[in-house]
Amino acid sequence: MATGTERPTFTVDDLAARAGVTVRTVRFYSSRGLLPPPVIGARRVGHYGPEHLSRLALIEELQRQGMTLAAIERHLEQLPPDLSARDLAIHRALVASWAPDSPEDATRAELESRAGRALTEDDIDRLAAMGALARADGPDTYRLDPALLRLCVELLDLPLTRETILAARTVLLEHTREAARKLTRMFRDEVSPPYGREASGPERIAAVRPLSAPMEPLVVQALVTAFQRSLKQELRAAFQAEAE
Numbered sequence: 481m482a483t484g485t486e487r488p489t490f491t492v493d494d495l496a497a498r499a500g501v502t503v504r505t506v507r508f509y510s511s512r513g514l515l516p517p518p519v520i521g522a523r524r525v526g527h528y529g530p531e532h533l534s535r536l537a538l539i540e541e542l543q544r545q546g547m548t549l550a551a552i553e554r555h556l557e558q559l560p561p562d563l564s565a566r567d568l569a570i571h572r573a574l575v576a577s578w579a580p581d582s583p584e585d586a587t588r589a590e591l592e593s594r595a596g597r598a599l600t601e602d603d604i605d606r607l608a609a610m611g612a613l614a615r616a617d618g619p620d621t622y623r624l625d626p627a628l629l630r631l632c633v634e635l636l637d638l639p640l641t642r643e644t645i646l647a648a649r650t651v652l653l654e655h656t657r658e659a660a661r662k663l664t665r666m667f668r669d670e671v672s673p674p675y676g677r678e679a680s681g682p683e684r685i686a687a688v689r690p691l692s693a694p695m696e697p698l699v700v701q702a703l704v705t706a707f708q709r710s711l712k713q714e715l716r717a718a719f720q721a722e723a724e
Contacts, residue, residue: 489527490596492518498596499536500626506536512549514539514556530565537630538572569631588620595633602642607632609645656703663699 496503509515515535518526535556542552559571591613592599599607604622607613612632613622640648 489519489529490533492526492528494596495528495532495536497593498533498630499540500594501536501540509536509539512553514549514553531563531568533630534565534568534572538568541572584624584626585616586622586624588622591622591624594624594626594629597633603636606636606640606642606645609642610635610649659703 490498492503492506496506499506506515510517515532518528518532521527539552539556542555543549547555563571586594588599604613604615607629608615610628610632611625612628613624615621616623635645
């Protein structure tokens, strides 16, 4: 893997280990056109980048959602060809938000293989603070959240203390729960009466539930988009203020 300011690259073995799949799976996806071809370097060695890792994670997530390979091919064809690793990660996060929680058990060696790096005890504490893993009962065994792990491993290189991470997580949870409460209240009060005004109890819930399903993806996408824009604006304003 490249170091310093170079763009990080992976061999096929590195890519498979980081993604938690086999080399055979990577080659199979490539043969189906689901993964772009690698850049061929010296000695005819293929080099994969962050976009390959993010796209592979998206493919695995779509499979967990029950999509066939043919359906995944059609889904990927609809995405812009120049999506960055960051854009693919955001897209995968939206897809994963509708999947049931599926934690995985892993040994220390398996955890470090998935992370693509050796992890110190402080790294593990910070990953636990971010909700990416929890220590299991056995020695050096962990319960992983695969959807969070890749993102949180990237955050390890930022100069953030465990206390700052916990505080940030608390802020996010508090505000997202409050937003969820308010949106649910608005949905219940403004949308449900025309469909469930005369119903009560289970009947009213049954009348409203079909309407909530198509609204959930729209609300999540709206929240992600609004938060991204707000964060960019706040960061830009903060750095401009410091510069002045």
